[in-house]
Structure formats: C-alpha cells, structure tokens
Amino acid sequence: MNKCEQCIVRQFSSLKALNKDELLRMAECKTSYTIKKGEPIFEEGEVTNGIYCIKDGVCKLSKLSDNGKDQIVKLVKPGELLGQRSMISDEPANLSAVALEDMEVCFIPRSEVMQFFTQNNQFSMNVMKTICEDLKGADDHMVNMAQKTVRQRLAETLIYLEDTFGKNEDGTLRIQLSREELAGMIGTATESCIRLLSELNKSEYIELIGKKIKLLDKNKLKRLT
Amino acid sequence: MNKCEQCIVRQFSSLKALNKDELLRMAECKTSYTIKKGEPIFEEGEVTNGIYCIKDGVCKLSKLSDNGKDQIVKLVKPGELLGQRSMISDEPANLSAVALEDMEVCFIPRSEVMQFFTQNNQFSMNVMKTICEDLKGADDHMVNMAQKTVRQRLAETLIYLEDTFGKNEDGTLRIQLSREELAGMIGTATESCIRLLSELNKSEYIELIGKKIKLLDKNKLKRLT
DNA sequence: AAAATTGTATGACAAATATCATATTTTGTT
DNA sequence: AACAAAATATGATATTTGTCATACAATTTT
Numbered sequence: 001m002n003k004c005e006q007c008i009v010r011q012f013s014s015l016k017a018l019n020k021d022e023l024l025r026m027a028e029c030k031t032s033y034t035i036k037k038g039e040p041i042f043e044e045g046e047v048t049n050g051i052y053c054i055k056d057g058v059c060k061l062s063k064l065s066d067n068g069k070d071q072i073v074k075l076v077k078p079g080e081l082l083g084q085r086s087m088i089s090d091e092p093a094n095l096s097a098v099a100l101e102d103m104e105v106c107f108i109p110r111s112e113v114m115q116f117f118t119q120n121n122q123f124s125m126n127v128m129k130t131i132c133e134d135l136k137g138a139d140d141h142m143v144n145m146a147q148k149t150v151r152q153r154l155a156e157t158l159i160y161l162e163d164t165f166g167k168n169e170d171g172t173l174r175i176q177l178s179r180e181e182l183a184g185m186i187g188t189a190t191e192s193c194i195r196l197l198s199e200l201n202k203s204e205y206i207e208l209i210g211k212k213i214k215l216l217d218k219n220k221l222k223r224l225t
Numbered sequence: 226m227n228k229c230e231q232c233i234v235r236q237f238s239s240l241k242a243l244n245k246d247e248l249l250r251m252a253e254c255k256t257s258y259t260i261k262k263g264e265p266i267f268e269e270g271e272v273t274n275g276i277y278c279i280k281d282g283v284c285k286l287s288k289l290s291d292n293g294k295d296q297i298v299k300l301v302k303p304g305e306l307l308g309q310r311s312m313i314s315d316e317p318a319n320l321s322a323v324a325l326e327d328m329e330v331c332f333i334p335r336s337e338v339m340q341f342f343t344q345n346n347q348f349s350m351n352v353m354k355t356i357c358e359d360l361k362g363a364d365d366h367m368v369n370m371a372q373k374t375v376r377q378r379l380a381e382t383l384i385y386l387e388d389t390f391g392k393n394e395d396g397t398l399r400i401q402l403s404r405e406e407l408a409g410m411i412g413t414a415t416e417s418c419i420r421l422l423s424e425l426n427k428s429e430y431i432e433l434i435g436k437k438i439k440l441l442d443k444n445k446l447k448r449l450t
Numbered sequence: 451a452a453a454a455t456t457g458t459a460t461g462a463c464a465a466a467t468a469t470c471a472t473a474t475t476t477t478g479t480t
Numbered sequence: 481a482a483c484a485a486a487a488t489a490t491g492a493t494a495t496t497t498g499t500c501a502t503a504c505a506a507t508t509t510t
Contacts, residue, residue, distance in 0.1 A: 063365070063368045065371075065373070066373070071371050071372055073368070088357050089358070128356070131353070132356060135359055140288070142363055142367040144290075145371045145412070146412025147294055147296055148291070149466070178488090179488065187372060189469075191489085194488065194490085375497070404458065405457080415457095416460085417496090417497060420459085
C-alpha cells in the first residue's frame with residue numbers, strides 16, 4: 001500500500017487540504033487500479049459511491065446523445081479528481097469516464113471522503129471551487145457549441161489539446177485521439193472532422209503525419225476562432 | 226423592511242436551512258430592488274459581491290459570444306438564487322442576468338452569506354447541491370447543443386417553456402420571449418428561428434397568435450426531439 | 451396622427467454540414 | 481504472411497442553416 005502523502009493528486013487537487021492524519025486514513029481505505037486504454041472507469045448511470053484520483057493517464061468524460069453519438073464533455077488529467085459531483089449530489093454518474101491512455105487511479109469510498117468533507121473546511125471549500133470552475137467551463141463550452149462553426153471549434157480544440165497536453169519531440173500532439181473522438185469533442189460527424197483536418201492540412205495550418213497532428217501555426221489557427 | 230421568514234425564496238432555495246436568528250440578520254442587511262423588464266440585474270464581468278434572491282419575475286442568464294450574439298444559458302424563476310458560483314469562486318459574474326419580466330429581487334452582501342456558509346452546514350450543503358445540479362444541467366445542455374439539430378432544439382425548448390412556466394388562459398406560453406431571445410436559447414439565427422416556427426405552425430405542431438406561441442400537440446413535438 | 455423605430459416574416463441564395471458510398475490505409479489476428 | 485477488421489480518407493449529394501434583402505406589422509416617439 002502506497003502512502004498518499006507524495007502523490008501527484010494530493011499536490012494538485014482539493015486533497016492538498018488534508019492533514020497527515022487524514023492522508024493516513026485515506027491511504028488505508030483506498031483501492032488502486034490500473035485501467036487500460038479504452039477501458040471505462042465508470043459508465044453513465046452507474047452508482048460510483050466514491051471518488052477517483054487520477055495518478056497517471058488521461059481520460060475522457062462523455063455522454064451518449066440520443067442520436068447515438070458520444071459527445072466528449074471534458075478531458076481529465078493526472079492530478080485531478082473524478083466523481084465529485086455525483087458524490088455531493090448523491091446521484092449516479094451523469095457521464096462516462098473512459099481511459100484515453102493506460103491509467104493509474106485510486107478509488108476512495110464515499111463515506112471516507114464525506115467525513116473529510118464535513119470535518120475539514122478547507123477541503124470542502126476546495127471541492128466546491130473545483131465544481132464551480134467546472135460549471136463555468138461548461139457554460140462557456142455550451143456557448144461555443146451553440147454559436148461557433150465546426151471549423152472554429154476544431155481550431156480551438158486543437159490549440160487546447162496542444163496547450164493542455166503538450167507535444168511530442170516531433171511536434172505532434174502528445175495526446176492521441178482517434179478522428180472519431182476528436183469529432184466527439186467538437187460535436188460533429190467523423191467525416192466532417194476528417195474533411196476539415198484535410199483542409200487545414202492543405203492550407204498549411206496543420207500537418208497530418210499518419211494519425212498524428214502537428215500544429216504548424218498556432219496564431220493562424222487562433223485567427224480562425 | 227420586510228421579514229425574510231415568509232418569503233418564497235426562503236421556502237424554495239438553499240436558504241430554507243437558515244434558522245430564525247440567521248433570517249433576522251439577513252432581513253437587516255438585505256436590499257430590495259425592483260427591476261423593470263429588459264433591465265440587467267448584473268452584467269458579465271461585473272463584480273457582484275453578493276447573491277440575489279428572486280422574489281418575483283423571470284430573468285435570463287446569458288453570455289455574449291464572439292460572433293456578437295447573446296446566448297441564453299439558463300432561465301431563472303422566482304424562489305431561486307443568483308450569483309452563487311461567483312460568490313464561492315470569488316470571481317466576477319460569468320453571465321449577464323437580464324429581466325424578462327418586471328422583477329422583485331433582494332440583494333444579500335457576500336460577507337453575510339459567507340458567514341451562513343461557514344456556520345451553517347446544511348446551508349452550504351444546499352448551495353453546493355444547487356451548483357451540482359447546475360453543472361449537470363449545463364453538461365446535458367452542452368450535449369444537446371452539440372448533437373441536436375436546430376429544429377430538435379426548438380421543439381425541446383418550447384416544451385421546456387410550457388412545462389416550466391406554464392400557459393395563459395388562451396393556451397399560449399406564459400413566458401414571453403422575443404423571437405431573438407428564443408433564437409438565443411436554442412443557439413441559432415433569429416431568421417432561422419422564425420422560419421422554423423412558421424414551419425411548425427403550418428404543420429400544426431404549434432399555433433402562432435401574434436407574437437404568442439401555443440403548443441397544439443406536445444407529444445407530436447416530443448417526437449421531433 | 452404621422453413618423454420613426456423595432457420586431458416579425460419571407461424569399462433568394464450561399465455556405466456549412468451531414469449522409470451515404472466507396473476506396474485506401476493501418477492495425478490486429480490467425 | 482495472409483486475412484479480417486477497423487480507422488482514415490475522399491467523392492457525390494442532400495439537407496440544414498446562415499446571410500442578406502426586403503416587406504410588413506407592431507410599437508414607440510415626436
């Protein structure tokens with residue numbers, strides 16, 4: 001059993017407010033998981049009964065739309081927590097969480113977290129602020145979906161991906177999304193997404209290297225948005 | 226100065242957790258306002274420094290998009306609170322709040338609310354759950370914006386308006402939105418909104434009576450979504 | 451009451467996007 | 481290596497949606 005004290009999640013998330021005692025208690029009740037790329041951490045509608053700490057790997061939070069397409073609502077990085085909203089609302093998950101890379105996560109049962117939540121004011125304040133950030137992000141995201149064209153959303157998303165997850169040595173986006181997943185992020189048909197990528201490739205905004213994507217001129221891309 | 230004890234907002238919002246003492250303190254520090262239809266309660270970017278209780282009238286929460294159009298994110302009814310996210314994040318408002326009808330609201334300064342927030346666990350839990358609901362709503366809304374057609378979104382919005390705000394004696398929607406505002410809710414151009422309304426009118430899903438809208442067959446409308 | 455302004459409606463057209471078909475490439479499996 | 485399956489790519493076409501122009505109606509101002 002690993003201690004939680006030095007964990008990346010502890011350093012970056014709401015958990016930074018926990019004291020040594022609380023961390024020890026958490027270390028005792030946590031369960032560690034390895035999740036392979038493509039596997040779910042939990043699915044929409046599932047009762048999660050706790051929160052997940054993302055130690056390593058990125059996952060997508062998505063929701064199945066009535067038209068059968070999977071809309072990606074958010075990507076979650078190492079150091080972040082999952083399932084906070086469900087924990088507070090005491091409701092099943094509203095979104096599915098699926099690994100985009102091999103992941104390492106820890107599960108902490110609801111009962112434990114809720115104890116910290118009521119005992120440790122700084123911790124509950126941190127959780128709350130995170131949810132408030134999510135709400136602001138979701139509102140902004142919604143406005144983009146409603147008001148921007150698919151091309152604009154694609155350009156924005158590409159910049160977001162480079163800024164948030166960085167690039168490989170060859171300059172391509174580090175985070176690897178299938179075309180279908182990228183389409184699911186920007187909210188369009190896979191073919192439309194592929195077509196627009198080709199177009200950006202031809203006009204030298206980006207370069208397509210196999211399935212990988214390299215941003216050639218971020219400023220030019222920004223001007224599209 | 227009115228007491229807060231019997232106020233509709235107290236009965237329906239997070240404030241129901243406040244005790245007599247806290248209600249008295251609140252009654253002393255609150256400011257009451259009358260807002261005329263079309264006037265803002267606060268604007269995007271403004272530092273609000275407190276929360277607003279909606280005693281009467283409906284308002285829209287909207288955000289100006291880069292393309293110059295106003296996207297309506299949410300409608301807020303009597304009994305609800307405004308500005309909770311800003312208060313917790315300690316940030317300026319992310320959305321503008323503008324009256325759709327003549328309104329009565331009360332303002333309670335941040336300092337006061339934050340005191341309740343730290344002292345009264347049930348109150349803070351209520352606020353948190355409200356924000357969690359908003360987050361879930363925003364995520365779902367975002368998926369709709371990304372995945373549904375304008376026609377589907379229009380049908381959904383009309384049903385939502387009738388279910389939430391009811392109808393007049395003649396069967397028309399009680400809540401009065403201009404075509405531009407309705408377009409702002411569903412995220413489309415005003416002309417497209419008008420055109421689709423005409424179409425729904427011709428195919429007898431709805432009836433247009435002047436600027437008013439009457440839903441003729443809610444089930445038929447539902448099938449569009 | 452007349453004029454001006456604003457909101458609603460509709461036509462014509464252009465642009466954006468989705469859908470379906472099919473080809474090609476990549477990946478995984480035997 | 482050969483095959484099957486999945487992902488990517490592209491063409492053809494239909495549909496949806498936006499834009500611009502203009503007309504008409506309702507509301508407000510003078």
